[in-house]
Amino acid sequence: MTTQFDIPHYFKKAIVRRPCENMVQGLTEADMGSPDFDLACQQHEDYVEALKECNLEVTELDALNDYPDSCFVEDAALLTPKCAILMHPGAASRQGEVAHIEAAVCDSYDHVERITAPGTVEAGDIMMVGSHYYIGLSDRTNSIGAAQLINILERYGLSGEVVEMSEMLHLKTGLSYLENGHLLVCGEFVSKQQFSGFKRAQVSMQDSYSANSVWINDTVLVPAGFASTSSAIESMGYKVREVAMTEFQKLDGGLSCLSLRF
16 A cells, blocks of 8 residues: 655535534443533534634534534544445444434535444554554454445545554554655554554653644644644644543544545
8 A cells, every 4th residue: 555645635614513412321431430511512613613724614513402412413424525335333322413404415526325233443543654444453443444434435446444442442542644655643553553654743641642633734733631632743844732531531522533525
């Protein structure tokens, strides 16, 4: 697989969903206490403002009280330059979210595919590098779903490969591609040979939450409170925009999780 490192993928639009009051019932292993709903809404508003500062046109969807984790829209769909792919989440409580994102996706794409059972894929396990997609095999994404996804990608002239993993919730919990060959890497991914060709900046386990940072049109969104990660990214030549994420961190949610960017 040959990766085109020198052509950044610029985005024009994003889809987000407002947090719901029932987010306090969301899935989590973080053991950081329940999120404060009002503060989460404030942080989400700032997140949306950050997307707009990156010159994205943002579609904001209404909150879904029946789905506590539904603000994490990234897991429900993969939006590629060639097609959209609706996911089949591995968390049973999240599978109904897909039907609620479908209309917004179809408004922007002529070609919409989907992952079907027994395959499971959550797009937090997918990292795009040019026209190639790394797919983490996790508790939420299985090999059947990954095979379906690769088949779909190949039909559109794209490619994919699986990444074995055993420690992190999602692939992008410990990896972020910052374009131009730069990769933030943490934990079990530090020693993966699959990523040896990247210019890697290692994030310590103490700061592991900040490994989920997001490149958008030459600006990198970084969770607030992780100065060493921000400094490392600035040393690569990027502008950094910090976003407070404390209430979403309590639900194992990161910066990439809160939007679909395309």
